[in-house]
Amino acid sequence: MLKTENLTVGYKDYVVVDNINLEVKEGEILCIIGPNGAGKSTLLKTIASYLKPIKGVVYLEGEIIHKITPQNLAKKLAVVLTERVNPGNLTGFDIIAIGRYPYTDVFGRLTEKDKEIILECAKSVNASHLLNKYFFEMSDGEKQKIMIARALAQEPRVLLLDEPTSFLDAKHKIELTLLLRKLADEKNLAIVVTLHDIELALRVVDKIVLIKDHKIIAYGYPEEIMDNKTVNYLYDIINANYNEVIGYFELKRRKKGKIFVICGAGSGANLLRFLVKNGYNVTVGVLHKGDADYFIAKAMELNIIEEKPFKEISKEKYMEALNEIKKADVVIYTDFPIGDINYLNKKLIEEAKKMGKAIKFENIDQLKYDLKIHLKNFKFFR
Template identity: 40%
Template sequence: MTAVLNAEQVDVGYDGGAVVSDINTSALRGQLICLLGPNGAGKSTILRTLSGHLAPLGGTVYIGGKSVTKMSENERAKKLSVVLTEKPPLHMTTARDLVSMGRSPHTGFWGRLSETDEKKVREAMDTVGISELAEREFMGLSDGEKQKILIARALAQEPQLMILDEPTSHLDINSRIEIMNILSQLAHQKGLTIIMSIHDIDIALKTCQNVILIKDGRLLSQGTPEDTIGDRTIEGLYDIEKASYDTLLGNMELRNTAKPLLFIVAGAGSGIPLYRALTRNGFGFVTGILHEGDIDCRVAADMRIEVVREKPFTAVSGETFAAAEKRIGAFRCAVDTAFPLGEHNTANVRLLRTFLHNGGKLFSMRPREENLRLYPECGNVAEVTSAAEITDYIKKEYQTGRIHHEQ
């Protein structure tokens, strides 16, 4: 397949020197490509160079096989469209008027819209889903609506290539998803090639077919998200030290470095809300017994929490149980997060019964009937319904000195 864009040994920058050097990349028809990298890495400079707004310091950018620097402005506008971060301050301009400006490369000297031009404007607005905004004044719209209109204007140019600089910046989560969904549909259904910079890592990796990683003046790697992003790639790309990005789960977890105050028995996702609540309140904990591969085990590991773990799909061994019994014994409080019970984790109930018989206090998120069945004759069980309730209790007990770090 012929590439819509080729960059060969391109250096980008300004008179002061190159910002990013030796860029070699290509974009095929229908591809959605994201540039990822920290602020100041040169993403915007690369986009300005690829679009012809900035001449390369070295190398050549080809669009449709022709050097972009050798194209006239009108010729370039028929091949590619650009959506920048800044919204134009266009007062007394309707959405339809602004989208119509996208037809300027096709309207000739007088700039009059033909019937065909009017049809293309309507089609662009329909495709992006903003037809109902046609007569609304641009400056009176929300940021998300403005971004859709600018994309519709770019689409009205009928380009082969669309370049966007941070199209989701300053937007709420729903607008971000809508914008990315629109761009994805333009690539898949219209065959439009789209290259953009973006800071929404999770959305980018779930939407873009290819990613380009940029840092320290060079292109680090490029390819599909699955081939390019490893366990520590994002942390290294952005120099993240106090959080972990989980490639499998597609989320970021803050690392918990506080000294442990309690033991949490969890599993199958039941512990994650409490893990996060305690972490953001500055309280440490130990968790277990969790089987490797359990989502609670993975999230706790991302947080750098100590986990008493067992091999997957096996019953808890005597050795693992003894290790958990020793760890839980160092605390005054423990939590049962109402983890699902199965043949491989019944030892966790036995662990908590032993903890109670030894004088510990248990917070259980299970219904009363289940607590009476699992912990008979154990009066030191407090029934709670939320992670916030447990966190509030721990905070109060810690502040009054009734609960301490592990012994």
């Protein structure tokens, strides 16, 4: 469908990204990710034929894309850029109608078929209610839907989008990424999109391209290439860790107060994030490898007392945890499910209570109050 071959993009003699070999097929979403200034937009604009390549070729259905006439290209490929537009007093219908220009006569007159397509495109992006609304009155999320509907009105085979979630809130980001997945699946579109949100990208795209230092550092299935080492290197991250299992970053900053946390089954996720964010030295255990809290603690580079999956906590691990509890300033435990394999964690809580160190995590406000009492070095909470 769309393919680049030994493509080098940039401006005159300035190379932005070199030696690009990518391919996206019908029904696939290819996502381009990289730090600001890496060349994502330059690559996308070259694929769209807005920029000429320094070297190499872009093929669309076997044709060299830069040799296709603009009118014919507009029937095969549509682009939604990140730049905000100011179309004056045009309605949603008027904006979408612009997408029909490759098919209208010299006067730009719309036929009944054109009007049907406009209505269908609005419906496909859940924007039928915006057809009579002025574009300047719309929210950023509504505007983005209209711009995608305009692109769909061209009846393209390929859709290119440059950072379409840039100005959107969380709700509209999710809606838009799910919409792209729907368009790829139902309309069999080949979609190339640049995104900043790794979490969303992982959940909807088929292939990912990672760009850094003027080159492609990884290309393939996100499940295979988005690992800790690669993503941390991509963004030069030092004080956080990307975890491929949970699909996002966790902070790894700690300074004060030694705290031992007893949790499990995801019950400690918010607690661990809160403590690490506020600079506490956290040890967690006993956690089974594969537990949700284990992956979160691992991403934070916390000290973990760990047990093998589905195995009863051994006496050795119990004693290791107990020794850490003796050295801790505070022991915080959550309301985690207790069974045969983690029963010794309940005994750890009982021992911590005997030492007068135990705090049950109920909510953040209560935790702040309890830590104020237990920790002499308490200073400040965010």
